[in-house]
Amino acid sequence: MVGLAVLGCGRIGKLHARNVASHPRARLVKVFDVSSEAAAAVAGELGVQAAASVEEAIADPEVQGVLIASSTDTHVELIVAAVEAGKAVLCEKPIDLDLERAQACWRQIAPRRPRVMLGFNRRFDPSFRALAERLRSGEIGSPELLVITSRDPAPPPAQYLRRSGGLLRDMTIHDLDMARHLAGEIVEAHAAGANLVDPMIGALGDIDTCALTLRSRSGALVQITNSRHSAYGYDQRIEVFGARGMLLAGNQRQTSVELWSERHTAARDVVLHFFIERYRAAYAAEIDAFIAALESGAPMSPDFADGLAALELAQAAERSLATGQTVKLSAAR
Numbered sequence: 001m002v003g004l005a006v007l008g009c010g011r012i013g014k015l016h017a018r019n020v021a022s023h024p025r026a027r028l029v030k031v032f033d034v035s036s037e038a039a040a041a042v043a044g045e046l047g048v049q050a051a052a053s054v055e056e057a058i059a060d061p062e063v064q065g066v067l068i069a070s071s072t073d074t075h076v077e078l079i080v081a082a083v084e085a086g087k088a089v090l091c092e093k094p095i096d097l098d099l100e101r102a103q104a105c106w107r108q109i110a111p112r113r114p115r116v117m118l119g120f121n122r123r124f125d126p127s128f129r130a131l132a133e134r135l136r137s138g139e140i141g142s143p144e145l146l147v148i149t150s151r152d153p154a155p156p157p158a159q160y161l162r163r164s165g166g167l168l169r170d171m172t173i174h175d176l177d178m179a180r181h182l183a184g185e186i187v188e189a190h191a192a193g194a195n196l197v198d199p200m201i202g203a204l205g206d207i208d209t210c211a212l213t214l215r216s217r218s219g220a221l222v223q224i225t226n227s228r229h230s231a232y233g234y235d236q237r238i239e240v241f242g243a244r245g246m247l248l249a250g251n252q253r254q255t256s257v258e259l260w261s262e263r264h265t266a267a268r269d270v271v272l273h274f275f276i277e278r279y280r281a282a283y284a285a286e287i288d289a290f291i292a293a294l295e296s297g298a299p300m301s302p303d304f305a306d307g308l309a310a311l312e313l314a315q316a317a318e319r320s321l322a323t324g325q326t327v328k329l330s331a332a333r
């Protein structure tokens, strides 16, 4: 059995803790949250111990891997603490809001040859994974155009948005990782953004709507569109158009029942509400991949370098937004 600790028992930490607790080859040893109520609720539900401190959770000799699911601004210090204690890490995205801080974190931990996996869960979604595998197997030839659509059902509260780092680092970062995963290294980014959903978001200095165009080293073009709202639920689609056809992974619904009437044809359920429902299988597969890598010693993927590359892309998109210019990435040099 692989012993794991979960740090942060909020929306995503709770989900990870449940997935670890129900995994047949893992044991959830300890959970920790700076909010003792949040930690106690998860510990009580899953019948595990709530640690009194981060140090206690990480130092437990039964803990081999640490899942970091706390607020983004705590990731770097927790990664360093876990790695220095000799533990493997699965850290939620993004590594940090600041690329230089994330790079400094890597310089600090790299001499220990750490095993760090990043929580880009979409790579583990069964449909997106099948799409990626079929693309790599050459079914549609070389990719030429990719369209990644990601729209949340509704904006998060102002309290979350204030610490989120903005749409591009908080939300688009998943799509930027998928763009790299499917199209290879990105060499150029152009971003357009708008505040169309909620004036409160604009007042916080953020955007809630964006359209990005990326160019990959292979020459493929990627379009990403994001919105903080979607009237019909969590809109998550990927289309890859290539020399010999197209691969398309569409939205998922609660049921496949269709209504045909005098007013509708093929009317179906709204799409699954949000990430907890839509990526249920992906989160479980992500935890399984982390556990399997811990057992086998195989490299972890996506890794810290993937986290840095996605953050660099988010930063480039922000620069493009501010200047109106197309921005070249370090992969272009």
Ligand SMILES: NC(=O)c1ccc[n+]([C@@H]2O[C@H](COP(=O)([O-])OP(=O)(O)OC[C@H]3O[C@@H](n4cnc5c(N)ncnc54)[C@H](O)[C@@H]3O)[C@@H](O)[C@H]2O)c1
Residues within 6 Å of the ligand: 007, 008, 009, 010, 011, 012, 013, 032, 033, 034, 035, 038, 054, 069, 070, 071, 072, 074, 092, 093, 094, 119, 120, 121, 170, 275
């Ligand atoms: N991969 C995904 O699909 C996905 C989805 C949601 C959130 N996230 C990421 O997960 C992280 C958490 O997001 P969330 O939505 O669960 O937020 P949340 O606010 O619901 O939960 C964060 C929790 O971390 C706790 N916390 C803060 N500092 C801590 C510390 N030093 N040690 C331990 N716990 C601490 C808070 O008390 C809170 O309970 C963020 O980095 C976010 O970007 C990823």
